[in-house]
Amino acid sequence: MSTDVSRVAVVGDCPAYRYGLARVIDSAPDLEFAVGARSVAQAEGELASGDLLLLDLQEPPGALSATVSRLAARGVRVMVVYAAPPADIGEPIRAGARGCLSRQAGELELLAAIRLVVAGCRYISAVLAVGPRPCLAPPCRVTKREREILELVAVGETDHGIAVRLGISENTVHSHLDRLRDKIGSRRRADLTRFALSHDIVKG
Structure with a gap:
């Protein structure tokens, strides 16, 4: 296996969504679906060797942030998945998450977000952000x-x-x-x- 392949684990409540993520991740030559589980405990064996954990647990904000904080303290890179915009998108980031992804994200956004976070960047889906969408520079014309x-x-x-x-x-x-x-x-x-x-x- 190429050392350039990034391993992605998925922990989430919804089996159908986990399956969909697995299919998209495995379709990319530079990504590998490591494990899909209903809880962090079930995925424990794969977390240390993985490059990213997509966390899709429908927990109260405080409990979810506590989970993220524990994982981040162990060096696990986490991107939280949301079905709807949270009241405070900054809470999981302050807890140590590297990104927040919407369940509405299509395949292209999903893969791009994974690659950005694995590369050390942060990513937040635009539909989850409160206020104007951020951009890196003033608007410019693109052909x-x-x-x-x-x-x-x-x-x-x-x-x-x-x-x-x-x-x-x-x-x-x-x-x-x-x-x-x-x-x-x-x-x-x-x-x-x-x-x-x-x-x-x-x-x-």
Whole structure:
């Protein structure tokens, strides 16, 4: 197995949703579904060796934050899944969660969010956030081709893969990415993904 594959565990109350997450995670070449369980205790054996835990437990906010805090203290990277916006989206983050994901998230958003959190970034689904959606830079004009490239970057495609899928040269991809980096004011690939998500370029 490639060392570049990230292992993702899922703990949640709903078997159908766990199954759906497993299917999407295993469809990505750089991700592996590690375990699906109804409780943290049932997934215990996989947590230490995993890269991310998606926590989808419908618990009272205080109890959920306590669970997140215990896991974070052990070095487990956690992203909390919500069926509806919580009263305080900051509570799980303060407890140590690396992100908050909506159950409404489509496949593209789910995979992009997982990759961002595994890479060390934070992620919060826009539908869960209170107030205006954050963005990394003032609004800027993005061409149709740049939008296509941003969407592929957000789902983890390589520069070579983007070139093949769009039928253009890899040098052309690099040129578009350079212009995009200038527009958003960052050279980091993870920031390109965040920009795509926050500007509805990736809708799932």
